Amino acid sequence: MSEKIQTIDVERWSEPDEKHRVKRLGMITAKEAFDLLYTHLQAKNMLPDEYFLFSERDFPYNPELPDYSTAVCHVDFGGSEGVYFDIYLKCRDKQLHFITGKTLDDSADAFFKMSRIAAECSIMLNGRGATFEKKNIEAVFTPEESLALGELVSKRLCEYAEPEEEKLFSALYGKIFPDETLTTDSVQEQDNGIEP
DSSP: OOEEEEOOOOEEEOOOOTTSOOOEEEEOBHHHHHHHHHHHHHHTTOSOSSEEEEOTTTSTTOOBOOOOSEEEEEEEEOSSSSEEEEEEEEOSSOEEEEEEEEESOOSHHHHHHHHHHHHHHHHHHHSTTOEEEEOOOOOOOOHHHHHHHHHHHHHHHHSOOOHHHHHHHHHHHHHHSTTOOOOHHHHHHHHTTOOO
8 A cells, every 4th residue: 555645746847839848937936835735734634633723923924935945854852842843945045934733742642743744845845746656654543542453462462363464563563562572372371371
């Protein structure tokens, strides 16, 4: 299973002329780029839980985006609470603050979650309209979901499985419960009340 990621085309182009040539007209507006990114994150349920804000101060009156070389997404713990990420547009002679995101949680899990959101923003803004295929699909579980999925995999391993299928289930179980190694024998021992 794979996912297609259509990045934001931050440049504006003319319609093709009779010789199929196009001209670069400039950049989309800063607010339009923000709105496209916001909509993308919202559709993927990836918006930070506290806020995701456009930098009105650095982009008053909704100008075009500057012709930036890189969108830099920086994640850090806040001074008083939570985890923040900031997106800066690195231009030839300056760096402009574009977006700030925040969560109130200040755990390691929150830091990794915000880093994942920042990575999504980075590919969307730096991809310049390209389409990418993402082959690995990540899943983030709550502790309750992790336990439920672990139980399901554990029960599935009690049934007969082809060696490759059993290997896949064992690898999945190891991702859910990294401190435990699971084999069919250990599942049967647990079901019989015997410690492995």
